[in-house]
Amino acid sequence: MMIKPIQFNLQRQQWLHRWVLGGMAAIAGMALSIGLHLPVQAQIAPQAGGDTTLNIRSSQAFAQPAPNLDEFWDERHAAGDLAFEAAFVTAPANVNPGLGPLFNSSSCVACHFNNGRGLQEKGQRVVRVSQLDRAEKTPLPVRQVYADEIIAPSANTPPVLGMGTQVQEQGIYGYPPEAIVDVTWQEQPGTYGDGTSYTLRSPQTTLSHWDGSPLPEGVVISNRIAPGVFGLGLLEAVPEATILQAADPEDLNGDGISGRPNRVWDVVQQTDVLGRFGWKANAPDLLQQSASAYANDMGVTNPLFPAVDGTEDIDMDILEAATIYVQTLAVPSRTGLNDAQVQQGERLFADANCAACHLSTLRTGTHDIPALTHQTFHPYTDLLLHDMGTELADNRPDFQASGAEWRTPPLWGLGLVQTVLPYSTYLHDGRARTLEEAILWHGGEAEASKEAFRTMDTGDRDAIVAFLESL
Missing domain, CATH: 1.20.5 (Single alpha-helices involved in coiled-coils or other helix-helix interfaces)
Incomplete structure (x- = not known):
């Protein structure tokens, strides 16, 4: 009905x-x-998204359908666009009922403005939590608090009693939010090798119950912002063997880089599979990623994450429509390919061994969507987990990802982030205000690459930034 x-x-x-x-x-x-003169880029090579590449460098660069979609999939993309933008309201209602009772935002697009990154603010950020025993450093017994939290046999993120594994900062009438989130910024100075000073900042996040009472001991907090959603269908279509081939968990080649895959719970197949999506690669595919966002971000139950009584606010048609939308978005083209500074920056990027994790080229296998099949594309990611050091660590394990590991984020579209949404920031929690700051936060496996950048002269640093902005 x-x-x-x-x-x-x-x-x-x-x-x-x-x-x-x-x-x-x-x-x-x-x-x-x-x-x-329309805002399009004349040069088309290298094709960032293969045949899904669109030559556009405007605020709408992340919001276009892939140009190689046939009529059938183009129509499904259009339907998915509407599902992605649909704002849910409190039931009962004639259109889009099911919001809450606890939620962070009322629509997909509210977090992913123009399909880009979110901001570090209420309604766009995501705060993940786990309840750990600090004394013994072992998980507490698992408690299933909400129906949208499917506890997998291999899960190591025990929910916080009364809060689950993700904080919902808003509630419909009569439902107080799960917690009050307070974020303050801590500044720390640093110096480049040539003596130029800089300042980094990091978010200090505290939680309290809505009535002001503190949380129990042992709650681990991971503050995050929403990533961009374009090009994800290509990443989903990369064969598992390709991703595993790039893994080197024992660093057998001695380059200091030891990427490894995450293995996560697939709620459809009811087994552990390769993780690809999310800041810690904790989602196996885009259908489950979308279903989890509906349930956790909007409180909208669905076929993968139903209510306790088995009811669903949306059916599989709507869930699949939203999934197809992000699968079939175009990837914006690169720019400045003939610019000498950009070319210099690309060479320096490789010389600093940044490309060891940010692989420039991948190739898809087969996919249900023909436009995604057998595409050579350039996302600058290996989809693997890497230890990024103590300063970036959230200390919250997620399946096989440790508290210091993060999945390599794709770099495509990096130069358009602030075009799509001014004041956007970088890294998983938005701490980096500039690309320079994002690089300077790298540690762990990326420490040597960070130091190579920090000790470069101004011209070389500017060249690397120019290259990143050309993506």
Whole structure:
């Protein structure tokens, strides 16, 4: 009864969406015919997203459908776009009921503005928590607090009693939030090798119950922001063997880099599989990633994470629509390919061994979506876990990821982050205000690369930043 109005609404809006896109295309064609300069990049190689690459460098660069979609998948992308933007409300309602009762935001796009990164603020950040016994350094007995927390046999993130494994900072009428999150910033000075000074900052996050009472001992907090969602279908289509081939957990080649895969619980297959998505690669695929976001971020139950009584706020059609949307987004093209400074920066990036983790080139295998099949693309990630040192550690294990390990984030689109959303920041918790700061926070396996950058002269540092901004 509830789903039918939503489906009708999606169909009607899908028609409007196609009508608007058609009008925009016509306007763009007229603009070209009269000599206006649209914000597109003339050069197309190397193709950052293979055939899914779109030559656009504007605030809408992360929000376009892949140009190689056929008519069938283009229509499904359009329907998914509407699902991704749909704002949920408190039940009962004719359209999009099911928000909460506890939540962080009311829609997917509220966290991923224009499909880019979120900000470190209420409604966009995500605060993960676990209850650990500090005295014995072992997990407490697992308690299932909410139906949307499927406790896997291999899970090592015991939920906090009354809070679960993710803090919901908002509640519908009559439901107080799970916790009050307070973030302050701690500054620390540093110096480049040439004597130039800089300042880094890190978030200091504290939690308290809504009534002001403190949390129990042993609660581990991991403060995060939402990453961009474009190009994810390509990463999903990379064969598992390709990812495992790049792993070197024992550092047998002696380069100081020992990336390793995460193995996580697949709620559909009911077994441990390779993790690919999330800051610690704790999600196996985009369907489960989307389902988890609906349940944990919006309180919207679904087929993968139903309510205690088995009911669902959305059905599989809507869940799949939102998943297909992020699978089929275009990847923006690079820029400045013939710029001497960019070329110099790319060489220095490789010389500093940054490319050992940020692999420039991957290739997909087969995928249900033909546009994603057999694509050579350039994401600058190996999808593996790496120890990034104590300063970036959140001390919260997640399946096989340690409290100091993070999945290598893709670097494609890095130069457009603040174009898509001004004041966006970098790294998993948004602590880095600039790309320089992001590099200077690297430690652990990346310590030598960080030091290579820190001790470069100004011109070389600027060249590396220019290269990153060209992505």
